[in-house]
Amino acid sequence: MNVISCSFSLEHNLYETMSCLQRCSKQEELKQIHARMLKTGLMQDSYVITKFLSFCISSTSSDFLPYAQIVFDGCDRPDTFLWNLMIRGFSCSDEPERSLLLYQRMLCSSAPHNAYTFPSLLKACSNLSAFEETTQIHAQITKLGYENDVYAVNSLINSYAVTGNFKLAHLLFDRIPEPDDVSWNSVIKDMNKEALQLFHEMQNSDVEPDNVSLANALSACAQLGALEQGKWIHSYLNKTRIRMDSVLGCVLIDMYAKCGEMEEALEVFKNIKKKSVQAWTALISGYAYHGHGREAISKFMEMQKMGIKPNVITFTAVLTACSYTGLVEEGKLIFYSMERDYNLKPTIEHYGCIVDLLGRAGLLDEAKRFIQEMPLKPNAVIWGALLKACRIHKNIELGEEIGEILIAIDPYHGGRYVHKANIHAMGKKWDKAAETRRLMKEQGVAKVPGCSTISLEGTTHEFLAGDRSHPEIEKIQSKWRIMRRKLEENGYVPELEDILLDLVDDDEREAIVHQHSEKLAITYGLIKSKPGTVIRIMKNLRVCKDCHKVTKLISKIYKRDIVMRDRTRFHHFRDGKCSCGDYW
DNA sequence: TTAGGGTTAG
Incomplete structure (x- = not known):
């Protein structure tokens, strides 16, 4: 074989392999491509490895990422680009902690940092709500001289905001000479009242709000119940050139539903061309807390007819709807179908919905049995739902028993003491009620004022x-x-x-x-x-x-x-x- | 290659 034909065949192999990769959707196929790359010597080429790993981490298939890790681990001295690629791949996965583990390994390797390393690392921290790790990476950023890199700083602001450290987030924001739209959006998040104020400040600055800014502001309106401001943002959105994307559609539905305007929420929903599972879920949740159980179930059925598969949150929404409307049998059927028909394992939230459903309906013994038999360890929320049911249905004996359990699990939660004291008082056991309130004072737990x-x-x-x-x-x-x-x-x-x-x-x-x-x-x-x-x-x-x-x-x-x-x-x-x- | 936005029981 002469040099020319050899190079041709390598090139041909590369072309073939890349086009196979584009079409690959199963791990089995991925393995075959990998094997062929090893056989043909393509795996020696750093360009090819990069392409292969990039494909794995950007794939929607979740089992490609662990495969990428195996291939990566087999690489001899990966360069900074490859380290960054893998850190980024895990940062948005189900296991963001793997990004941090990779970073520890990277620090021991010979590959140096670059500016691209930090944003993904901090995204992993945000997804883990990891404050400690954020501060450690912050220290690294300062030490290595990236404190003026707008990507690194914006990522830090976001991590601090997500972990609830608004003061730190603000401090960093104030130090940026020229904050861009991402800086603004990062600092605005999670702040409700302040968020709307900052949104207006942002409009007065030179930075144009984009669809992320509007989504943040609408979420704040939803949480605050600020209908007028929400409507204003909706009309602003229609006036500007900002494209109504799937996230905006979803938060608009949520905003109208949480501000009491179900009809408007439905109107927005109808106008969305491609309805995501989140949009359906936002609508169903709206029906749930407005007490329209039948509509919620009907939308739940309709979405499936349209080929949209409900996720765990959709189930929480539809079960809540059943619980609020007293649709006991329907709720139970839907709950038991989760694993059987949808391959979704019920989480503690779903068990909570059923306890609430049974409890509200007065089926206290069944609710208690359900808790005793559930495969997950009941938490304070589960017991709290049963305690609330005891109050509604005036079962003092059971209520007192659960009150004890709750305070043992959750001794710093004011509401628990209030409920327990109220149960005692309901049975006219004033001394026990007074004792509970004394205990609450002693623990320094405050009652939230109405x-x-x-x-x-x-x-x-x-x-x-x-x-x-x-x-x-x-x-x-x-x-x-x-x-x-x-x-x-x-x-x-x-x-x-x-x-x-x-x-x-x-x-x-x-x-x-x-x-x-x-x-x-x-x-x-x-x-x-x-x-x-x-x-x-x-x-x-x-x-x-x-x-x-x-x-x-x-x-x-x-x-x-x-x-x-x-x-x-x-x-x-x-x-x-x-x-x-x-x-x- | 890099940063920011979605639905969740009590």
């Missing part, structure tokens, strides 16, 4: 339970006195069950219940808004029985639709009724 907000003409007004700091508190209280008379004329008797303190008499309990934050916010809403407009309230905790009763009556007496988002779900009040059907 807080409601109402948005009026773009301004958000915040009310805390028993709070007298609002500038118009006198007006609010005098209006409430009038409202209360009207309520009583319409048959209102206070529900004092949720106020389970051993106070001397009902008057004191009433005084407490009538200062609940949602009552203050609704009263203010009635004073400040025009007749006929919808009153929208956001509450940080679950709505209490008395407030729920009062709001139903107000919706009838004052002919107002009232939409209330509490900690877990929506209540739409209209003409004396609530969309939750008093099942919450």
Whole structure:
């Protein structure tokens, strides 16, 4: 064989191999290509190895990555490019810790760093929520002189923001001479109120918001329940040239659903051409917390007819929908189909949904048996769901037993003590209730105060339970006195069950219940808004029985639709009724 | 080759 034909055949092999690689979708095929490359000597060529590994790490098939690791480990002295490639490959995988392990090996090897090494490493840290490791890499960046590299710094900002270290994230952001769109988006994330403020600051700077900025801002609106701002961003999006991509579609659905506008959410959903599993899930979740169980199940069926496979989060959403609407049999069927028909192993979240489903429906023994028989170790959330059910269905004995378990697992969570004290009080065991509250104080655990907000003409007004700091508190209280008379004329008797303190008499309990934050916010809403407009309230905790009763009556007496988002779900009040059907 | 955005029970 002469030199020319040899080179031709190598080139030919290379061409053939590359085109095989493009079409390869199974690990078996990948192995065959690898074997052929070894046989033909192509694996000696660093260009070919790079191509091969690049293909493996960018593949959607998850078993190509471990194969890449095997091939990589067989390489004699991989260069910086290859190390970076592998670190990047694992950073977004199911095992981001492998990126960090690779980096440790890289440090011991002869390959030097370059600027491309850090962003992927920090992405692995973000995906692991690893604060310690982030600081270590930060130190390396400083030591090796990359502190002015915008990619490295933006990645650091993101890692610090993800791990909850906003101060550090801000500090770094403030030191960047010219922050770009990625710097802004990284620092804006996870900050809700501040996020929207920063979003506006960003618009006032020279940096144009892009689709990632808008997605961040919309997520913040969803969490805050800031409908007006969310709508503004939606129309801004339509006016600019920013393309509505699949993530934006999804966060828009989520924003409208979480701000109480299911019809708008559905409208956005309908207009999305390629509906991702996340978009379907966002819609189904919306139906879940609006209490539309049947619609949720129907969308769950429809998505599958369209060829979209539900993921574990879709199952959480549809099971929540069943639980909130009391669809016990449907929920159980869907739960047991997960592993059998979809090859998805239920996680603790799904078990939690079923405990909640059974508990709400009053099937306490079945719920307890379900917990005892489940293959995962029950956590505080699981017991918490059962305890809540004990309160609803007044099973004091079981409730006290679970209260003990919960405080043992979760001694620094205020809510656990409150629930346990309430269970004791429900059984009129005042000394035990007092003892629990004393213990809570001793542990230094705080009870979260109830807080409601109402948005009026773009301004958000915040009310805390028993709070007298609002500038118009006198007006609010005098209006409430009038409202209360009207309520009583319409048959209102206070529900004092949720106020389970051993106070001397009902008057004191009433005084407490009538200062609940949602009552203050609704009263203010009635004073400040025009007749006929919808009153929208956001509450940080679950709505209490008395407030729920009062709001139903107000919706009838004052002919107002009232939409209330509490900690877990929506209540739409209209003409004396609530969309939750008093099942919450 | 490098950085930022999606749905989640209580």
